[in-house]
Amino acid sequence: MHTSHMPPRVNWRTHLSLALLALVYIFSFIDRQVLSILLEPIKHEFGASDTQMGLLTGLAFGLLYAALGIPVGRLADTRNRRNIVALCCGIWSLATMSCGIATQYWQMFVARMSVAVGEAGGMGPSISIVSDLYPPKMRSFAISLFMMGPNLGTLLGLVLGGMVAQYYGWRAVFLAFGIPGVVLALIVYLVVKEPLRGAYEQAAAVPARPAARESMLRQVWRLLAMKPLRQICLGCGVAGIAGYGYSVWAPSFFMRIHGMSISHAGLVFGLASGLGAVFGAVFCGWLSDRLTQRDTRWQLGLAAIGTFCAVPAGVAVFFWPVSDFWMLGSIKVPYAMAFALIFGFFGSWFATLSYSAVSQMVQSSERSVSAALLNLFMTLLGVGMGPLVTGMLSDYFSQSHGADGLRWALMSVTSLLIVTVIFFALAIKPYQQRLQQLQPA
Structure with a gap:
């Protein structure tokens, strides 16, 4: 009996590992997104423009994150992924703490770049581990639970970050979130086990392509030559511009246009967008696992549908009359x-389903690099350009629309999601064909 090729069983240890990896991802997004609720006080203290703040929240992070993601992902495809995740979590948590002691704009800029250095090694290895923890029929749902990280991280960052900043100042926020991250890194190192690569795949006994023998550039070129992967990357990149521009600048919009305080905006917007995204991510993963058992085209079809439904909702956020509101007690x-x-509900579908799709269309030995490649597009375009472009558009529209400049800027970037819908629609058939090619003869 060849037990070496028998797939492992899903048990409590599997779920605990998933929970810890998801918690790491939550903290990565808290550390990444908490700056959005702190834009206004940091801007006033440093005397910066919207363009400079867009550069600080976007390009300062996005360039290094994108540049290091693929090399670290490539390393994770041949080395212990658990160790890489734990080390990177410790690095970005220490860098987050350093943001709280910055006294000048350039110091904050360098600190944000340091956060990116650590976070570059979190996503790719984690997606690869999760894909090996669960069989294909459970993978989309498992990844959807992992992908709650950005949504819960944004929610906690906005709500708790706004409260801490209101009472203790913006510097205390970075310390409050950085210190627990260091502790979490140690827990991951001690508790999470490195799973066997490709243990659940039907062809587990067949040696996977020895990707490590290729040069990194050749491997990236070969992966991008896959039509569905290329179109998913482009679609997610454009969605990243819209999504990160929206999430970073929306709190400032509610402070400027609706007259909210920093804690008020963080609480209300954080709960509304965060809860919607959490339920959306879990729902689309659950629905995808069921529909794709009958037809694999639903994997990207659902991503296109969700993104399309998000567009009118996003535009309504910024153009609904300020005079219309509810009173929940004193809030x-x-x-x-x-x-x-x-x-938040529909806008969370594209990322969850895309990472799952990418993990399905490549061999187990290339999942970290493939996830990092998708992350490169989302980060370089989304994190790198989304907040910066929104800030530049805000400065531009302010010349003719005054205080409403940010409103028009946010509407413009949110509308880019229509382009993402087109890319996903074009990728559906090539994705199905790619999965058929991977089926054992």
Whole structure:
């Protein structure tokens, strides 16, 4: 009996590993996104423009993150992925703490770049581990649980970050989130086990392509030559511009246009968008696992549908009348928050389903690099360009629309999601054909 090729069983240790990896991803997004609720006080203290703040939240992070993601992902495809995740979590948590002691704009810029150095090694190895923890029929749902990280991270960063900043100042926020991250890194190192690569694949006994013998550039070129992977990367890159521009600048929009305080905006917008995205990510993963058992085209079809539904909701967030609101006790909740919840629900589908799709269309020995490649497009275009482009458009529109400049800037970048829908629609058939090629003869 060849037990070496028998797939492992899903048990409590599997779920615990998934929970810890998801928690790491949550903290990575807290550290990445908390700056959005702190834009206004940091901007005023440093005397920066919207363009400079867009550069700080976007390009300062995105360039290094994108540049290091693929090399680290390539390393993770041949080395212990658990160790890489734990080390990177410790690095970015220490860098987050350093943001709290910056006294000048350039110091904050360098600190944000340091956060990117650590976070570059979190996503790719984690997606690869999760893909090997669960069989294909459970993979989309497992990845959807992991992909709650950005949504819960944004929610916690906005809500708790806004409260801490309101009472203790913006510097205390970075320390409050950085210190627990260092502890979490140690827990991951001690508890999570490195799973066997490709253990659940039907062809587990067949040696996978020895990707490590290729040069990194040749491997990236070969992966991008896959039509469905290339179109998914482009679609997610454009969606990243819209998504990161929206998530970084929306709190400032509610402070400027709706007159909210930093804690008020963080609480209401954080809960509305965060809860919507959490439920959306889990729902689309659950639905995908069921529909793709009958037809694999649903994997990207659902991504296209969700993204399309997010567009009108996103536009409504910024153009619904300021005078319309509910009162929940003493808390003022604009009607626009209902659309923020809807946008969060549908807007979370594309990333969850795309990472799952990429993990399905490559061999187990290339999952870290493939996830890092998708992450490169989302980060370089999304994190790198989304906040910066939105800030530049805000400065531009402010010349003719005054305080409404940010409103028009956010509407413009949110509308880019239509382009993402087109890319996903074009990728559906090539994706199905790629999966058929991977089926054992």
